[in-house]
Amino acid sequence: xxxxxxxxxxxxxxxxxxxxxxxxxxxxxxxxxxxxxxxxxxxxxxxxxxxxxxxxxxxxxxxxxxxxxxxxxxxxxxxxxxxxxxxxxxxxxxxxxxxxxxxxxxxxxxxxxxxxxxxxxxxxxxxxxxxxxxxxxxxxxxxxxxxxxxxxxxxxxxxxxxxxxxxxxxxxxxxxxxxxxxxxxxxxxxxxxxxxxxxxxxxxxxxxxxxxxxxxxxxxxxxxxxxxxxxxxxxxxxxxxxxxxxxxxxxxxxxxxxxxxxxxxxxxxxxxxxxxxxxxxxxxxxxxxxxxxxxxxxxxxxxxxxxxxxxxxx
Amino acid sequence: xxxxxxxxxxxxxxxxxxxxxxxxxxxxxxxxxxxxxxxxxxxxxxxxxxxxxxxxxxxxxxxxxxxxxxxxxxxxxxxxxxxxxxxxxxxxxxxxxxxxxxxxxxxxxxxxxxxxxxxxxxxxxxxxxxxxxxxxxxxxxxxxxxxxxxxxxxxxxxxxxxxxxxxxxxxxxxxxxxxxxxxxxxxxxxxxxxxxxxxxxxxxxxxxxxxxxxxxxxxxxxxxxxxxxxxxxxxxxxxxxxxxxxxxxxxxxxxxxxxxxxxxxxxxxxxxxxxxxxxxxxxxxxxxxxxxxxxxxxxxxxxxxxxxxxxxxxxxxxxxxxxxxxxxxxxxxxxxxxxxxxxxxxxxxxxxxxxxxxxxxxxxxxxxxxxxxxxxxxxxxxxxxxxxxxxxxxxxxxxxxxxxxxxxxxxxxxxxxxxxxxxxxxxxxxxxxxxxxxxxxxxxxxxxxxxxxxxxxxxxxxxxxxxxxxxxxxxxxxxxxxxxxxxxxxxxxxxxxxxxxxxx
Numbered sequence: 001x002x003x004x005x006x007x008x009x010x011x012x013x014x015x016x017x018x019x020x021x022x023x024x025x026x027x028x029x030x031x032x033x034x035x036x037x038x039x040x041x042x043x044x045x046x047x048x049x050x051x052x053x054x055x056x057x058x059x060x061x062x063x064x065x066x067x068x069x070x071x072x073x074x075x076x077x078x079x080x081x082x083x084x085x086x087x088x089x090x091x092x093x094x095x096x097x098x099x100x101x102x103x104x105x106x107x108x109x110x111x112x113x114x115x116x117x118x119x120x121x122x123x124x125x126x127x128x129x130x131x132x133x134x135x136x137x138x139x140x141x142x143x144x145x146x147x148x149x150x151x152x153x154x155x156x157x158x159x160x161x162x163x164x165x166x167x168x169x170x171x172x173x174x175x176x177x178x179x180x181x182x183x184x185x186x187x188x189x190x191x192x193x194x195x196x197x198x199x200x201x202x203x204x205x206x207x208x209x210x211x212x213x214x215x216x217x218x219x220x221x222x223x224x225x226x227x228x229x230x231x232x233x234x235x236x237x238x239x240x241x242x243x244x245x246x247x248x249x250x251x252x253x254x255x256x257x258x259x260x261x262x263x264x265x266x267x268x269x270x271x272x273x274x275x276x277x278x279x280x281x282x283x284x285x286x287x288x289x290x291x292x293x294x295x296x297x298x299x300x301x302x303x304x305x306x307x308x309x310x311x312x313x314x
Numbered sequence: 315x316x317x318x319x320x321x322x323x324x325x326x327x328x329x330x331x332x333x334x335x336x337x338x339x340x341x342x343x344x345x346x347x348x349x350x351x352x353x354x355x356x357x358x359x360x361x362x363x364x365x366x367x368x369x370x371x372x373x374x375x376x377x378x379x380x381x382x383x384x385x386x387x388x389x390x391x392x393x394x395x396x397x398x399x400x401x402x403x404x405x406x407x408x409x410x411x412x413x414x415x416x417x418x419x420x421x422x423x424x425x426x427x428x429x430x431x432x433x434x435x436x437x438x439x440x441x442x443x444x445x446x447x448x449x450x451x452x453x454x455x456x457x458x459x460x461x462x463x464x465x466x467x468x469x470x471x472x473x474x475x476x477x478x479x480x481x482x483x484x485x486x487x488x489x490x491x492x493x494x495x496x497x498x499x500x501x502x503x504x505x506x507x508x509x510x511x512x513x514x515x516x517x518x519x520x521x522x523x524x525x526x527x528x529x530x531x532x533x534x535x536x537x538x539x540x541x542x543x544x545x546x547x548x549x550x551x552x553x554x555x556x557x558x559x560x561x562x563x564x565x566x567x568x569x570x571x572x573x574x575x576x577x578x579x580x581x582x583x584x585x586x587x588x589x590x591x592x593x594x595x596x597x598x599x600x601x602x603x604x605x606x607x608x609x610x611x612x613x614x615x616x617x618x619x620x621x622x623x624x625x626x627x628x629x630x631x632x633x634x635x636x637x638x639x640x641x642x643x644x645x646x647x648x649x650x651x652x653x654x655x656x657x658x659x660x661x662x663x664x665x666x667x668x669x670x671x672x673x674x675x676x677x678x679x680x681x682x683x684x685x686x687x688x689x690x691x692x693x694x695x696x697x698x699x700x701x702x703x704x705x706x707x708x709x710x711x712x713x714x715x716x717x718x719x720x721x722x723x724x725x726x727x728x729x730x731x732x733x734x735x736x737x738x739x740x741x742x743x744x745x746x747x748x749x750x751x752x753x754x755x756x757x758x759x760x761x762x763x764x765x766x767x768x769x770x771x772x773x774x775x776x777x778x779x780x781x782x783x784x785x786x787x788x789x790x791x792x793x794x795x796x797x798x799x800x801x802x803x804x805x806x807x808x809x810x811x812x813x814x815x816x817x818x
Contacts, residue, residue, distance in 0.1 A: 172420040172427045175409075179417045182406035188368075189404035190418030190468075191389030300408050 076210025397469020
């Protein structure tokens with residue numbers, strides 16, 4: 001029991017929570033933006049994988065780290081445009097298009113990686129983002145090492161959550177996005193172009209997802225492994241529901257999931273041998289399902305989610 | 315009237331093979347109320363959708379204050395001061411009233427929405443036109459009448475000078491409708507111009523300054539209110555003189571269906587609350603009420619598609635338990651479901667299959683469907699009930715609504731049922747089809763059938779029913795006799811006020 005408390009009060013745990021949460025925050029915000037406009041984007045898993053690869057590849061070939069992030073974002077935007085073309089312009093099934101993009105993007109990522117990077121025993125590395133030293137705060141006891149030893153993209157992700165909350169609930173643009181996700185016909189009757197809104201939301205949202213993937217290769221780790229996204233995209237889909245489509249809650253949900261994950265890693269090492277470690281691997285997912293079941297039933301789903309919009313049809 | 319505000323000139327629009335609008339011209343002056351009268355499919359809604367920019371016309375143009383309006387762009391219509399109150403509201407149920415009203419009214423790239431100013435303006439308009447609303451209420455929590463007020467306010471908020479209302483009373487109670495028209499007249503006095511679409515002669519004659527009649531996509535007449543009569547308008551609208559059948563008094567027979575304290579609980583809500591009624595042979599018992607007050611549950615319980623939670627049902631004097639659909643059909647209960655396209659027929663199947671589906675065992679031989687007998691049966695219905703536009707082998711969804719309804723009526727009435735449960739039998743039908751359906755229902759009654767008529771149309775109930783009960787929030791009022799009841803009293807009963815009603 002004492003050991004458990006020790007874990008909870010170790011600065012290392014909390015630092016890990018923030019690190020693990022970052023790609024989830026970015027992915028969840030991206031998915032949330034798509035769904036607020038009425039488009040489910042199951043391409044997220046593949047878009048994150050491709051973002052992780054292309055961002056890393058750019059840096060490996062000499063670009064600086066922020067340029068790597070930007071390249072990842074642009075690749076995500078391109079997949080977002082493809083998803084918009086299929087689901088918004090052609091009105092195809094959003095499930096099928098999204099899953100197709102996931103398969104396509106992850107395979108393409110692996111293919112390009114193999115094509116452009118020589119096969120060696122140990123994956124090549126880059127110099128990743130280094131922890132930012134926040135003057136004054138980083139030196140505080142406990143709080144400093146727990147919360148202020150992160151790399152810059154983590155702080156940016158948190159700020160983005162606040163910004164996204166502002167945009168969605170406080171600006172005319174956010175209202176237009178919400179109206180489009182609820183009733184595109186009503187948006188059109190108010191002079192808003194639902195097709196443009198959906199294209200924009202899916203493109204920007206997909207770009208965010210890709211930066212979430214790039215965080216893995218440019219900050220959390222320093223090399224690319226084709227399977228490294230490991231279902232984080234699917235976790236983001238669940239987190240959007242958990243968050244009831246609110247950016248602030250998305251931030252909390254991502255942190256909560258990251259906490260379970262960081263905690264289980266430490267439990268594994270503490271209780272090694274007594275319980276098979278796979279059980280601990282399962283824990284964050286089981287707890288997320290429980291949390292999802294508890295919160296999501298009262299959620300107000302965007303009414304037009306997954307409904308294609310065609311002009312003149314009601 | 316004064317200056318011309320809006321001019322529609324020679325507008326035509328074709329959808330595939332049908333000419334929805336054929337060279338229609340129309341003008342509207344400041345402060346004027348014009349009614350666009352016509353049957354279903356006459357092209358009223360198409361014309362208004364062109365005006366508002368939802369559709370592009372094939373030819374013709376629209377001028378507002380002398381300036382051409384670019385076609386196919388709702389934003390241009392809004393900017394020119396045209397507001398539209400859609401029949402199926404263009405509102406988002408999960409957003410608040412204020413959010414619904416403000417969407418699209420500010421530049422999308424403003425860093426923050428000016429909700430305080432928006433709220434002030436909304437409340438100002440609300441006071442000025444007597445359209446009460448709560449800006450922070452979630453739209454989906456409001457009643458249909460309240461939602462319509464929001465839809466009107468939304469147009470006013472957009473500085474509309476011309477307001478188009480598409481069948482505004484289709485979803486309202488009589489009292490709400492009267493209130494709405496009072497508001498509309500007040501708006502016209504304040505200088506707004508209004509066009510409302512309707513097929514109800516009473517409201518057109520009561521409210522419009524000028525009446526434009528459309529039929530088959532063409533403008534067939536234009537009349538000032540003072541220069542026409544309801545009868546003339548009806549004839550113009552239908553293209554021939556239509557006579558609704560008349561009900562003649564006749565003494566009712568014995569009680570065939572009796573309900574005592576029937577309650578239906580579904581999803582934790584009492585859909586029917588201790589409902590009592592007696593249905594006599596040879597009478598029409600009208601159940602009047604605004605949609606969504608338990609009518610669907612009532613017809614489901616009587617049709618065998620829902621099981622009552624408590625209460626007693628007596629059929630031909632004998633208590634019955636839970637009814638199944640085959641038992642209902644075997645007992646000689648005919649059913650006209652509320653939603654004919656989803657519950658009444660299966661559109662992809664041919665007429666003959668729809669004709670025999672509920673009595674399939676009678677048209678089976680050795681486990682196979684006796685096609686020849688079934689097709690002959692369907693042909694008898696087609697001949698006997700004047701079903702037009704199809705043969706027994708053609709797909710049912712190709713029929714018009716009125717002919718689908720005649721098919722459903724026919725398959726029920728051809729066997730002379732002792733009880734007929736007719737839910738919204740004339741909903742959405744045009745004048746000619748309404749007359750046919752009403753005629754058949756009255757004929758069945760005269761032949762001794764007991765008819766339970768569930769309807770939200772006051773005129774329909776007044777025309778067909780011998781006795782009337784109102785349904786409000788799952789409760790049934792005591793019955794009143796048609797002969798001693800005024801429309802106004804029924805309007806009050808539909809709003810839940812029946813303390814003064816005299817039971818018969």
